[in-house]
Amino acid sequence: MNDAVAKKLQAAFPEAIAEVIDFRGERTFVIDAGNLLPICQFLRDDPELRYNFVSDICADDMLPAYPRFALNYHLRSIPHNHVIRLRVPVADPEQGPxxxxxxxxxxxxxxxEVWDLMGIRFAGNNSLRRLFLPGDWVGHPLRKDYPLGYEEVQFSFNWEAIDARKPYAKD
Amino acid sequence: MTIPITAEDDTVQELTVEELRAKYGSGMTIESEENMLLSMGPQHPSTHGVLRLLVELDGETVVNLANDIGFLHTGVEKNMEAKTYTKALVMTDRLDYLAPMSNNMGYVLAVEKLLGVEAPPRAQVIRIILLEMARIGSHLVWLGTHALDLAAMSVFLYCFREREYILDVFEMVAGQRMMVSYFRPGGLWRDVPEDFVPAIRQFLDFFPAKIADYEALLKNNPIWLQRTKDIGAISGEDAISWGLTGASLRGSGVDWDIRKSHPYMGYETYDFEVPLETDGDVYARYHCRMREMWQSLRIIEQALARLKPGPINIDDRKIVPPPRAELGRSMEAVIHHFKLWTEGFSAPTGYVYQSIESPRGEFGCYLRGNGTPKPARVHFRTPSYVNLASLPVLAKGTFIADLVAIIGSIDIVLGEIDR
Known part of the structure; x- marks a missing residue:
């Protein structure tokens, strides 16, 4: 199945697949954000593939690499019993796929969830709002430059007071 | 890292009802000014934890609904990035606190996949027994609270009595009733005690009669049937596109169980069935889970017959610490012990996704290693979180009393929703 899907994808989108990675028996296709929608549509509707179930969308912060972010789409074919991963590099989180x-x-x-914790915006998704964090939270905690602890938590009412005594360079 | 606050961000606490409706915009456009907006939860016994629902009601009928979650968010994924692979294990117990064994399994399997190792046969058999015990224990809580929501109080008391026995078994093997952390990368924390096999045998002896008791209380009970039949129905196709997994998907007639389709721990060698129902309503999901308990008993019985003496950990001192007895004799053992408990083991660079069939559905763990002893990224695809997405679809057009039945039937645990 790994090879069948690779062959089909190569035939349908000859330019779109930047890289094919095999690791521990899992196949990853690295594609760019512009091709995501047509590829997913193809994978879902092709009668021999039928990747009809999206298991998971998960963001990864690759700091200090560039492009910095990557999105993993784990697609599952229930009729053919197979999983693949589409990996989409994202350079600018404001201009997501x-x-x-x-x-x-x-x-x-x-x-x-991805937007709340990693701050990647999805074009056309108008429901991006704070989900896990309070509505007035600032920042996206799963990013690598977001400190884990040893740092005062800034809420809206004390943001400026804490900001004034924080030791980083101010503009 | 200065991120300026805008004026809108600051007024969240003082939103008017209209603004609240606008805020929950996508899921929550008010249909008519006559309708009432009700905030249900987060402290509400039938939301099974701290789930808050914004419900738009026309009389008693649910017109629209939006989920508000995050009251239990503890940053599990972020915290795990700062711990070694072994120490991060304890965080997984706290996700789905009704089936911690399953969470341990999902995470440990992902680590083992990343390392490229496999646990020895005895460890696999013990894992299977405990996983199925956890499934039964979790289903007992689901059944008890689900029935309690629909006013069948006695079922709740019976279920918790039997669950106590399962927790006692967990305490026997792991020293903890709930936060077990018993499965470790490469095997188990320690071997099971002598009393383990008799205790499981005793469970297999008395438990079938108990399931029969619960079924006698509910299966043909006219009140139960009226409250669950044709309520919150979803077709198999819709269930797939809404990402439902577990009994919620199988209740809609989709034959999908990760133990069958992507077997782990040798599930492919066990003889068991995947219960299917076709109606897709609350009763179908109830019936699926009840039948799953029988299948779990079958698996435990087969696993018990295969439990042979043998090692419970892989023989790789770079991953599993040496046995206590060796520390007095071998300098190398001391070095390995010291290295493992101070620095931990390193996993190669790469990423894996491992999913298992937890009592609630597909529990997936995405894990990225970067050659250091700490994971670079851990992400959990938790079944409760994804199953909750379809709640507005399931609940639309039902009575508010039925909403309680639907929440119970998709079997959510807020610990793993909020993480």
Missing amino acids: PTLASLWPVATWLEM
């Missing part, structure tokens, strides 16, 4: 809500309604919900 398009939402997959038109293919799988659950994608909206999964993308909300």
Whole structure:
């Protein structure tokens, strides 16, 4: 199945696949954000592939590499019993890939988590809001430059007071 | 890292009802001004934890609904990045606190996949027994609280009585009732005590009669049938596109169980069935889980027959610490022991995704190693979180009393939703 899907994808999108990675029996296709939607549509609707289930959307911060972020889409074919991973590098988190809500309604919900904790915006997803964190939270904690602890937590009411005594360079 | 606050960010606490509706915009556009907006939870017994729902009601009918979560967020994924692979294990117990064994398994399997090792046969068999015990224990809490929500109080008391026995078994093997952390990368924390096998045998002897008791209380009970039949129905196709997994998916007739499709721990060698229902309503999900308990008993029985003496950890001193007895005799053992408990083992660069069938559905763990003893990224695909996404779809058009039945039937645990 790994090879069948690779062959089909190469045939349908000859330019789109930047890299194919095999690690521990898992196949990853590295693609760019512009091709995400047509590739997913193809993977979902092709009768021999039928990747009809999106298991997970998960963001990864690769700091200090460039592009800094990467999104992993774990797609599952229930009829053919197979999993693949699409990996989409994201250089600018404000200009993230398009939402997959038109293919799988659950994608909206999964993308909300990614935005809240990693701060990657999905084009066309209008529900991006604070989900786990309080509504007035600033920053995205899963980013590598977000400190884990030993740091005063800034809420909106004491943001400036704490900011004034923080030891980093101010502009 | 200065991020300026905008004026809108500052007024969250003082939102008016209209602004609240606008804020929950996508899921929450008010249909008519006559409708009532009700905040249900977060301290509400039938939301199974600290789930808050914003419900738009027309009389008693649910017109629209938005989930508000995050009251239990503890930053598990971020915290794990700062711990070694072994120490990060304890965080996984706290996700789905009703089935900590399953969470341990998902994470440990991902670590083992990243390292490229496999646990020895005895450890695998013990893991299977405990995983299925955890499944039964979790289903007992689900059944008890689900029935309690629908006013069948006695079922709750019976279920918790039997669950106590399962927790006692966990305490026997792991020293902890709930936060077990018993599975370790490469095997188990220690071997099971002598009393383990008799205790499981006793469980297999008395538990079938108990399931029969619960079924006698509910299966043909007219009140139960009326409260669950044709409520919150979803078709198999919709269930797939909404990402439902576990009994919630199988209740809609989709034959999908990760123990069958992507077997781990040797599940492919066990003889068991995947219960399927076709109606997709609350009753179908209830019936699926009840039948799953019988199948779990079958698996435990087969696993018990395969439990042979042997090592419970892999023989790789770079991953598993040496046995206590060796420390007095071997200098190398002391060095390995010291290195493992101070620095930990390093995993190669790369990323893996490992999913298992937890009592609630597909529990997936994405793990990226970067050659250091600490994971570079851990992400959990938790079944409760994804299953909750479809709640507005399931609940639309039902009575608010039925909403309680639907929440119970998708079996959520807020610990793993909020993480």
